[in-house]
Amino acid sequence: MKEEQKMSKPILATTSLAGCFGCHMSILDIDERILQLIELVEFNKSPINDIKTFTKAVDIGIIEGGCCNSENVEILKYFRKNCKILISIGECAIMGGLPALRNGIPIEECIHEAYIGGPTVQLNKNHILPNDDELPMLLDRVYPCHEIVKIDYFLPGCPPQADLIWNALVALITGDPMKLPYEVIKFD
């Protein structure tokens, strides 16, 4: 990012959609640099500080997880509307990840297996399928985030390494070139 575009004290928001919070754990894995991070950015809506709604315009939104239900989609759109830059982090946000394993199976079969047919279903004697209006509605398949809204950057990994997240954020905030040593982008 060029000099003049540098952000003063950028505002950061994060969310976990159809993910496992592993990516958020990886954010926390930056260890003591979390103190530096607080110097660098101001946190807005995020599970890290438990702010539930955007209170101002945000510069960087970090998305963990893809979209498996209507709520994920609404939140993702909410982020897109309120953030200048959106970053997909981790396999699930970028490709659908583990939840997307269901994509080869018809959604009706998935629901049946989960609530009626599955070997571990013991208590649902009346074969009730959850359909309360308050519940999110399942999508026909799991979508990666960029198939729903425009995503500006992608940080791969399962989860992406803490150093990768850190380097990316620092580069984005300072405008310096991003450090990409082999260790942070090798996945085995």
Added chain:
Amino acid sequence: MENTITNIIEKYNNDPLRLMDILIDIQENFGFIGNDAVKEIALALNMSEVDVEQTITFYHFLSTEPRGKYAIYLNNSVVSIMYGQKTIKATFEKEVGISFGQVTADGSIGLFDTACIGMNDQEPAAIINNHVFTKLTPYRVREIVKSMRQGKDMDELINESYGDGKNHLPSLKSMVSSNIRRKGMVLSDNYVYGSVTKLMLPNLSPEAVIQEIKTSHIRGRGGAGFPTGLKWEFCRRAKGDNHFVICNADEGEPGTFKDRVILTEKPELVFEGMVLAGYAIGSDEGILYLRYEYRYMKEYLEDVISTMLKNNLLGSNIAGIDGFNFDIRIQFGAGAYVCGEESALLESLEGKRGEPRDKPPFPVEKGYLNQPTIINNVETFATAVRIVENGGEWFTQFGTEDSTGTKILSISGDCLFPGVYEVNWGFNVNDMLDMVGAYDVQAVQVGGPSGTLIGPDEFHRTLGYSDLSTGGSMIIFGMQRNLLQDVVLNFMEFFIDESCGSCSTCRNMPHVLKNKLEKIINGKGVKGDLADLKEWSKVLNASRCGLGQTAANPIISSLKNFRHLYENLLQRDKEFDQGFDLITSVQRSCKYVKRVPKFHPIE
């Protein structure tokens, strides 16, 4: 049943190299290749069952499930659709009472789609139990299905006249027409078969034959255009226990049918070309690899071969040349476009899945059975005879400097006189359109789906290796056609169906491109999609064979020459749209759990 399978296997001497023949014979006799058959073949050929299965499942016309007493394969290529395939398909479905891809409960009739069957000049066409039915109409379909219901045999199903040319011969009895509309040196009737072999070969050395081919500057007629003389020379020089001559009659490129016509009208010329090649490279065995779609020619071509044997134009000491022996046999494919690729063809010849080999080594060094092998197109062999007859120098007076001789074009689509035209190289597209009676032309697909789609501002271009290179397929599209929906999308589906699946690029990227194309066609496209199409298709260059490397050509060339068609479909007010629709995507789950979708956008 068991006995007959045993007989079939024994007919081919329990030879694993003849697995294709064994499977084809079993498929034809039983309508499928069941578990028992697989077990027995594996045992007799000393191979594993999965090896047998993987060959079966690779080919379109082989099946582990019954395909019906009458198996109907309807061509779904673009020209067939232009000539009413959808109506024909619907009529079949209505009359038979099943959908395509199914077999009736009583096992009598099966309906299947199939890629271009080489009948573009007489569509819509279908193959039923190895008989080709051309120019189908709904009335004809009803008649055919009625006869099937009555259990009539195939001969009774054919109640129309046979096609032109040699198609009426007792060994062919086919309703296919050759539609030769312009003759040149190859299709001309002024050559006396066998005269080069009998009168000239005894006085020519193999090197002299190769020299004439080299002097002629002929390049391969199958599409890639490799200099034929060089190929023969490389092969002659390559060391091996044996050398092989293979004629590539797979003719799978949609829109091409000239090899069908050459093999129907001039098979002696093709076989004589193979004999010359055998003499030139020092080989005593030739194989014609013939696509299964042309199975109806089997008896006819075998007759031609045995007549040539009788006349000492094949067999031992041919034309009295001491020690020059050469035999030809026919090997059928079983429905796979990629088997036209020469190294995939070799795999298939050896009884395996038609997956292309890594190159090098090239077939001239390690081909069939790892021996030096030349593979040439049907037309190349036929032309070679006229070259040796008249001299390489004579040949160069036809065509242009870099593309000598004539080219046989398969012309189809929106024109008055579809058929086969032999022209000199250097012909331009405008002349071609005037020649075939094509008016108000929107576009011409030159060289099939792997070639290029050109519009009127390029009709001045000429056919030749340095300008518009082509294996001969020319499909003409009139103004009334929807190029993206009817043509480009159809071609993409063709590549998706025909990929052998070895390379992840070729296995996946055509799907991705097709999805994007559909999104644009459905009005959900945005500007960025066009850039994506162009950039992403580059990935296909990393594919192993020509199929994958050219699989994006329908999109790339239409984007280049018909960009406005794409741009007209784009959404002007949106920068981003992946085509995702929340309302649609929750319908199925809501229906299943019995709830009415309600949405809560967060403000």
